[in-house]
Amino acid sequence: MADEVKRTILITGGSRGIGRGICHAFAQTGSRIFFNYSSASEAATETETLVAEAGGQATGIQVNVASEKEVTEFVRQVLDETGRIDVLVNNAGITRDGLIVRMKEADWDDVLNINLKGTFNCIKAVTKTMMKQRAGRIINVSSVVGVSGNPGQANYVASKAGIIGLTKGVAKELASRGITANVVAPGYVDTDMTTSLSDKAKEMMISQIPLGRVGTAEDIAAAVVFLASDQAAYITGQVIQVNGGMYM
Numbered sequence: 001m002a003d004e005v006k007r008t009i010l011i012t013g014g015s016r017g018i019g020r021g022i023c024h025a026f027a028q029t030g031s032r033i034f035f036n037y038s039s040a041s042e043a044a045t046e047t048e049t050l051v052a053e054a055g056g057q058a059t060g061i062q063v064n065v066a067s068e069k070e071v072t073e074f075v076r077q078v079l080d081e082t083g084r085i086d087v088l089v090n091n092a093g094i095t096r097d098g099l100i101v102r103m104k105e106a107d108w109d110d111v112l113n114i115n116l117k118g119t120f121n122c123i124k125a126v127t128k129t130m131m132k133q134r135a136g137r138i139i140n141v142s143s144v145v146g147v148s149g150n151p152g153q154a155n156y157v158a159s160k161a162g163i164i165g166l167t168k169g170v171a172k173e174l175a176s177r178g179i180t181a182n183v184v185a186p187g188y189v190d191t192d193m194t195t196s197l198s199d200k201a202k203e204m205m206i207s208q209i210p211l212g213r214v215g216t217a218e219d220i221a222a223a224v225v226f227l228a229s230d231q232a233a234y235i236t237g238q239v240i241q242v243n244g245g246m247y248m
Ligand code: NAD
Pocket: 012, 013, 014, 015, 016, 017, 018, 019, 036, 037, 038, 039, 063, 064, 065, 066, 091, 092, 093, 094, 114, 141, 142, 143, 144, 185, 186, 187, 188, 189, 190, 191, 192, 193, 194
């Protein structure tokens, strides 16, 4: 991927939080950015504006990543405009926490469908294009708990551990076509996803982080941008933990 080629970057869940941070970080690399989101188009417009202010161009489209049909249409729209896809970042994710004895079937299905099947849908939709290009970067956002486990999040932990397995499978399958696939596993980051935690739970969490602070969207985005860069060409099938030392 030569630097002078304007790369097309697809980011799922880019309307806020970590996904917005990833869009912003790629804006500074002069790429053409497309992101999707589930709801709240005002937030998506804010991401577009933030990227424009950083000198980039981003287009947000409402897509449910759990729907193969919607994802296929999203990728078709992108290809109509740019004819290429250089980087796919699977960041969209949700939580539906609860103890296993009380976890509803719908909470299991929603989390697995969006987090894991959504990642599969997006990878599948871009693979043919990346294979033809004989180049591509797939970066999947898992979580520290996908490696460490966490009580009250069996569905989420399963989806995030599944993303790691999916990434390794794809990394081996697509390496001969010049495509890499890696995982970024964030620790605790202050976003809408974690906002419902009580102050006490947050304090407790921070006390377990050797670097003594919560992560930022920028911390996570920096690892994603690195994995998409020429410098990361020989890295595939890996899990990069960005967690302040919370889990080693
Ligand atoms: P967030 O809730 O702030 O943002 C989630 C984004 O995903 C939004 O843009 C939302 O529109 C989008 N989204 C949700 N469902 C979707 C769907 N069905 N189709 C398309 N888009 C959808 O969350 P966040 O904290 O920014 O998390 C981003 C990713 O990082 C998630 O995969 C999450 O699991 C992971 N993560 C977050 C933390 C944390 O502490 N915040 C820690 C580890 C991992």
